[in-house]
Amino acid sequence: MPMKPLDFDRRYGELDQVMGAYLGQPADDEPDRPSLALRAYLRHTWHSRPWALSVAEQQLRAYAHNPPGRLRQRLGEFYPVPDVGLAEAEIQGWLLLLADHIKQSVESGEVPRPSQLPETHWEWHARFPELGQFLGGWFSQDIPDEFTDHEAAVRDYADSTDRTLVARVVGEIRELLALELDEADYALAVAELGMELDPPAPHSTGSWLGSVADQLNGFRPEYA
Structure with missing residues (x-):
């Protein structure tokens, strides 16, 4: 059976926010450069819900290290990562890369400056x-x-x-x-x-x- 809302939010709520930022955007993050989608997420979240960044980092790592097994998939108690154009074998490394970028942003304390214009469809609606x-x-x-x-x-x-x-x-x-x-x-x-x-x-x-x-x-x- 599908997860209850509170349980879903505890495990995947902020992960879902990060994934939403990638809808219609390429997952072309590099170790030295976050993608346009992740930059939009970081910029908006820093200025609206900065406490959520640590939650996102934790949920990304937890999902990457413990992907849903067959039982959880059969029960529907898992978060289906949207299709971002990556092969299934690349998803774990990509999620960990996103977590690393978010951790670096928080630990450096470098708050992205507000953009004059939102840069993605997600950012327009988030703002x-x-x-x-x-x-x-x-x-x-x-x-x-x-x-x-x-x-x-x-x-x-x-x-x-x-x-x-x-x-x-x-x-x-x-x-x-x-x-x-x-x-x-x-x-x-x-x-x-x-x-x-x-x-x-x-x-x-x-x-x-x-x-x-x-x-x-x-x-x-x-x-x-």
Whole structure:
């Protein structure tokens, strides 16, 4: 039977976070150079959950030294490492290399500087999680079938979402706008975060995000 959530988190929770950073990215780590995916994980985790780095290092080593045997696989009580483009015989060494990079980062105390732009799809969503939920959930290609326009979608989000989450979205929009990107980078940002539509005329992507933050600050839920 599958593992219970607490047991899974104790054994594999942070390992899963590291593996998630590799989705869509090559596992091309070298002894003297972590991959783009691992650099993204290190940068975000240092600045958001630094205590988790030691957990990741321990779980990577534990999994590498004790891979799941046939019984655990049959019972479903194991973590299936995603396909990262490596042969099965290479996985153990790769996991230990990741653990070594994380250990070196922690022991050296070299905190990666925040990047102006997230460098991977995983990092975009790790840095702006609620904005990703908002844009991906309310501004997909299906919006014309559900709402009359962009403002109606924003209103629906504001009315149907807990105020704490709405406040987080507003904060994440303000953080994104504070980067003072050019319009091409704002367009890249919203696409990475799940938006599949152009902003409404006459807005640019940046000006539309600003107007959305203002709208969400002004809206109040409609209670029956």
